[in-house]
Amino acid sequence: MIRNPILPGFNPDPSFCRAGEDYYIATSTFEWYPGVQIFHSRDLVNWTLVARPLDRKELLDMRGNPDSCGIWAPCLSHADGRFWLVYTDVKRLDGNFKDAHNYITTCETVDGEWSDPVHVNSSGFDPSLFHDDDGRKWFMNMQWNHRGPGTGGNPKHASFDGILLQEWHPEKGLIGPVTNIYPGTDRGLTEAPHIFKRNGWYYLTTAEGGTGYGHAVTMARSRSITGPYEDHPNRHLICTTDAPDHPLQRTGHGQYVETHWGDIYHTFLMGRPIPGPDGTGRFCPLGRETGIERCVWGEDDWLYLEGGGLLPRVEVPSPTGTVPAEPEAVRRKFDGDMLPDEFQWLRTPETDRIFRLGNGVLTLIGRESIGSWFEQALVARRQEHLAYAAETQVSFEPVTYQQAAGLTTYYNRYKFHALLVTHEPGTGRALTILSCNGDWPDGALTLPLDQPVPVAEGPIEMRVEVDHARQQFFWRQEGGEWRPIGPVLDAAVISDEGGRGEHASFTGAFTGMVCFDTSGSGLPAAFTHFNYLPRQ
Known part of the structure; x- marks a missing residue:
């Protein structure tokens, strides 16, 4: 069995990537240097840290960044014989503004020297890059709105003003129109876009509800990459909001991968709360960790958790039968x-x-x-x-x-x-x-x-x-x-x-x-x- 969390301790916002028979997860590092942690596995059970790619001044300098700024929600992908890493360097947290700058860097090997970054935009955070099967590449991020309540496309949380999509070219940069493809559901706080394609559908997953106990993975789909997108019949793929006693809490923000064995898995961030010293409250000293769930496709061409419902399991069937490693000093x-x-x-x-x-x-x-x-x-x-x-x-x-x-x-x-x-x-x-x-x-x-x-x-x-x-x-x-x-x-x-x-x-x-x-x-x-x- 796979035992959740697969990446214990502070390892949030897991971007899930497959390259042949190798699997990689990239997680956020915020103000900790070097930036981005990349883990590798061949069995989805045991994971090894293999790279922190943002390891020099040209790629990352966070001096002066406030606490919990820096590297938010990287996106790791593999296409054209290269690894592609998209990341945000957030320079401000409190107040109406965020000042979030989005970059792309590439490398032929995940543990090699990554290229100097290319600045893409600064319109919001949680950037993502989708490589379509026609060779075109599409850049996404949530749009940050500083103007206050009532001014954005999502009536619940105006600051999270939808998911922006624009074509991106390695030599030309951003080209063509900017399209706001998804305003989010009434859970609000819509962020962390990832797109994958199957059977002619473009599937969009986002994180919603904030990164606390209202967190969720939301799914939508469209026949056209620019939309319009229809919501999943359950709206959410993963959510533990209505199950406060479930051992895995704060579940959301992950990515889909189809394995070379033919199985479907989806990563998610999670927390394991404990009571405070007086036995009350809920605290996650290990921060937001990374979990994984096995999924299945329904006859309606929608993705569902293998076990049904919205609650991820602590133990998940593995594709190989490998035993999880026990903790060691x-x-x-x-x-x-x-x-x-x-x-x-x-x-x-x-x-x-x-x-x-x-x-x-x-x-x-x-x-x-x-x-x-x-x-x-x-x-x-x-x-x-x-x-x-x-x-x-x-x-x-x-x-x-x-x-x-x-x-x-x-x-x-x-x-x-x-x-x-x-x-x-x-x-x-x-x-x-x-x-x-x-x-x-x-x-x-x-x-x-x-x-x-x-x-x-x-x-x-x-x-x-x-x-x-x-x-x-x-x-x-x-x-x-x-x-x-x-x-x-x-x-x-x-x-x-x-x-x-x-x-x-x-x-x-x-x-x-x-x-x-x-x-x-x-x-x-x-x-x-x-x-x-x-x-x-």
Whole structure:
């Protein structure tokens, strides 16, 4: 069986692509660098990260992008012997405007060097490229309307003003008229267009209802690519809105593929909510993950879930009978010249400014604060399990309280906890904890420790244990026993719903290493290893 999610942890907006007998999924990365994650599988059961293509300044520079901006909803396709990647770099989130710029890059191999990007348009986000069987190519995106209620084509959500379609040529760019082909249903918030063709029909799938608990995959079809499009008899292909106890929630935004075995599958984003520390509420610390369902064609030439209804299953029949891999501990030493594949950093393409590898350590160079949108030294990996532990060791010799380095659980500038080595006047080198519990817009810090804890010279080992909505930091020196430090902290705040709620931030929980130096001295911190130990 295939076990959902197939891509656990923050992996939203899955674009599904087949190239022969190889299958690929591209997911959004938002402000995390390099941009776009591409996974590969030959059995649809087990997936391996094989590329992050937006890995240089010419392709992506997100310095200054606010939290949850950056790379939204890429579209990966394979045609003409090449892979085609369409992506958005969103420069603004709050307010009436979005400032979303859409690009295309290509590569003969998914893990090769991708071409310099071609700017296509900036009229909205969630771009998509459809390769028709006559050789023509069609570019789509949702249209963003900044004018307010009552001004758009969808009466429920005017800002999401339909799906735009225009022909695109690799040498000439956009050509011909722009057509608004689909205003969406009364669920509104219509985005994420993908088209495929079968039996003379053009099938359009979109995401609707926002990316929270009202999310859905909507389907429509037309004999002409420019419309008009008629809605699916059920309107939606996948939706869990009316099933709040279903283990897979927030389902929507995916793509269709017919396999070389002749089976039909559709990806979707999803969340696995847990209650908060007090047993109430719904929080998705793993962010929006990727799931997959098997589908069937009805006699009416409409697509349906194989199991019937609109609810995707946790376990789905696989085409091969391959067994899903079980979670394993990941223990990394920084003894190479490349970061391990699971690690990313924030926004900047100029990595030599924030970290370097050598002499068996990862050195983070203290730059701006832990909440900076420009240049911060934070290297982290996704949380992929509801219960886990993470460990690292840091060598750091601060001389002012403006310098700090250590271990963090991190969502964005408003949602994090960090155990840090710093320098306190009158105390000297000490441990402190900084937390930001979702306060917005000020992002006020809290200091969970009553007093900083003095520490002797030498490396310090740090550990965090996360169990669903609770977390605890630990520390030790010279191989001693792990000692808890500070109170049990609210891990539910490190989630999509933490702080401003489900529609305000779109990434997921990370755990990793951080160093800042707001004195401007660039003091470095050396980390020898990072262990990620899944528990559940």
